[in-house]
Amino acid sequence: MKVIIDKNGDVVYRQGLKTLIVNMNTKVDYEIFKAAASFSQTIHYFLSSRGIMNCATITLFAATLAFFSCVFVRELKTYLITIAKVSGSVAGIFIALLIYRSRLWKWKIL
Incomplete structure (x- = not known):
């Protein structure tokens, strides 16, 4: 998993094709990230x-x-x-x- 902080101060978690952008002070549980990223990237992942x-x-x-x-x-x-x-x-x-x-x-x- 890669963690990147963008220019707005948001934390971007990346894992393969899955990406989740979270505000700076928010804690992210790995399972929540996994579910949210899977849901948001399903179509892109499916097509590619x-x-x-x-x-x-x-x-x-x-x-x-x-x-x-x-x-x-x-x-x-x-x-x-x-x-x-x-x-x-x-x-x-x-x-x-x-x-x-x-x-x-x-x-x-x-």
Whole structure:
């Protein structure tokens, strides 16, 4: 805990992110300081804590991963459709050649 006296003569108690300013002649109990400082700095501490930053980072990472997976699935779907069209065309050409060949040489197809 750091104790600083500011230019107005007030005593400033600091402990990490927690700060309590007390008039010069006031006695401060450690538990009261702890409760008051915790209450006054809760929002600031909450916003600057690692847990919130980690949560935000994980959320952004998950959103980015979801975006890339959606793009990949869409692209994969496009590629699969293209591959299906090409392979269907090749299969059609192959079947047409078999039919032509069977007519030419009198072969029978099941």
